[in-house]
Amino acid sequence: MNKRLVVFGWILAAVMLTGAGNEPSGPRYLASGALEFPRNYREWVYLTSGIDMSYSADGASADHSMFDNVFVDPAAWAAFKQSGHWPDKTIFAMEFRRAGSRESINQAGHYQTEDMMGVEFHVRDASRFKGGWAFFAADGTESAELQPESASCYACHEAHGAVESTFTQFYPTAKPIAVKAGTYQLR
DSSP: OOHHHHHHHHHHHHHHHHTTTOSOSSOOBOTTSOEEOOTTGGGSEEEEEEESOOOSTTOOOOSSOEEEEEEEOHHHHHHHHHHSSOOTTOEEEEEEEEEEOSOTTOOSSOEEEEEEEEEEEEEEOTTTSTTSEEEEEESSSSEEEEOOTTSHHHHHHHHHOSBTTBOGGGOTTTHHHHHHHTOOOOO
16 A cells, blocks of 8 residues: 555554634624633634733833733734735734743743633724624633724724734744834834
């Protein structure tokens, strides 16, 4: 029997058994208009982490440090690498986790804890949203609620997003791609 066919058969069987590849790409919505929570977002392409980032001049922060981790769906990342544009149906996930310190052997600095503070999604869906993009916030894992157009995230991203209202300026693997493609426009 051809070795390639045997290998392909094993790969196909593994995909079918694990369910890999069965989750459709792109956003899915509930009847209420909420975003169906993408359960596998932590398996998406990791873009960056920040700690205690604030977009206000006064730098107001909570009584604890917090990390944010940004992921993008694999199909969007593949398209972005080719063109420097985030395609329609792109989904970014940004999770917030409490920062810990001085635990176990750690004596300085911060690490991420398992304490999830929330998740936000930035979705590009030109047929559904004015301006093409929308923001959703979740505090659980069932759905993410659409944020109103009056929420500050819309105006901030429009004014300061380096690539199509996204903060690609903070994504060290994506920024050079956008610069090379000529889509990077920091305002």
